[in-house]
Amino acid sequence: MRYWLMKSEPDVYGIEHLAAEPDQTDHWDGVRNYQVRNMMRDEMRPGDLAFFYHSNTKVPGIAGIIEIVSEGYPDHTAFDPESKYYDPKSDPENPRWYMVDVRLVRRLQRLIPLPELKANPALADMPLVRKGNRLSVMPVTPEQWAAILAMETSGEQ
DNA sequence: GCCAACGTTGGC
């Protein structure tokens, strides 16, 4: 069982959107980065847990916890010319992009804002807090996972 | 809205 962090822009698809889905479950589509594709296709397993991170918004931070509930499988939005995620170089015979299904476990009691995450020395190695990082999905160590969960109830620092 | 950082593309 592994831990992850997955970014999404709340104006496009935030934790409230996932909460409104049937079974609070949806597919995590639109990933168009090879490193992330490989993680979703090869490493994620049902039962893995992930933080749901809100990016590119007024207060970026960790909003909740989701569970991976499927293996990686081809991202069909890449096959759809009408989709904004359409990629003519991906086809069902030889899919280029993959996605997983996720289910909302719970929202955090408070959103943990990025500046707080940056200020926690236990998280210094996370790609999330490193300059110039652009991974939208990244692994989280058990130690980092515990450190973040501890911040949920500890308030500022 | 700006812009730094980074990944991808394509000419050569």
Place this chain on the structure above:
DNA sequence: GCCAACGTTGGC
């Protein structure tokens, strides 16, 4: 295979 140009990400 190099690398400049371009597009995207995402914090601020």
